[in-house]
Amino acid sequence: VTPTTTPTSLRFTPQRRAIYDVLCESEDHPTAGDILERVQRRVPGIGAATVYRTLAWLVQSGQAAELRLGEADATRYDRSVHRHDHLVCVQCGQVEDVHVPLDHKLLDELAGPTSFQPSGYDVQIHGRCARCAAANAHNVGGIA
Amino acid sequence: VTPTTTPTSLRFTPQRRAIYDVLCESEDHPTAGDILERVQRRVPGIGAATVYRTLAWLVQSGQAAELRLGEADATRYDRSVHRHDHLVCVQCGQVEDVHVPLDHKLLDELAGPTSFQPSGYDVQIHGRCARCAAANAHNVGGIA
């Protein structure tokens, strides 16, 4: 994660551009594997290591955010333009964005007693997405 | 995860009891590895598989909850007596419990436009724990 030698300059290679583009165009919180697959259509031969290295760099520089959900196995990525929260479908795993406004005063009050200094937050709301809820309505008590 | 044959009865073995006890006694949101290590002191020879299998069962039966944090590599476990949220130190990774009250009406309003049906939520507040904040105050601008 931490390179022994920090590069003195960063290069904007075709691979990095493609990864960034794919991330910006994706609305579905893709995993690194999803991103690799999509990027390979534009830059055939690109390796997984490059995708992981680039994603790590994007996250570190605040241009992307990692999302780890309770159920999912792989880390998902999100272009982090603005802070936002997530609606996670417990049935199909789909993730949608939503904004839950919690003000700093509230966070400070909650964390205060432990002397914790809050700097941000992420709310994950779990439930069922429209599609799964509808599917369930037709299959009450059945096996999902 | 889903056994081909669902057991018709469950046995309360010494291993399971030890794992459950360790989890109940742990205040620090241990990883499966942490739990294995602690349980091995009570039940020498216990294997990792047993710990993972038991934790999966505890989670499934609602007696424990999985916690996946943005940074951490391994899943952490939590005895889930009551729903609660988490203060996550971005520096040392320590996790403390906190309760952030969001009422159902709010969740419904937020999720409503997408027809998502909320059933629960988890707020992760990131920041620095008291210890790390204090350490930083003495080492301003230094390398953590």
Add this chain to the structure above:
DNA sequence: GTAACTGCAAACGATTTGCAATCTC
């Protein structure tokens, strides 16, 4: 006695790393 459970070791999938070749500045 028998189905459930355990420990071990091998299998897995996601992610990281070492390294020689390649490319950007």
Add this chain to the structure above:
DNA sequence: GAGATTGCAAATCGTTTGCAGTTAC
């Protein structure tokens, strides 16, 4: 040309699974 970056393959790491032996009920 130098240093950064890439792709590959091997290495890690957390977690799961197959299986023969053991145990709780």
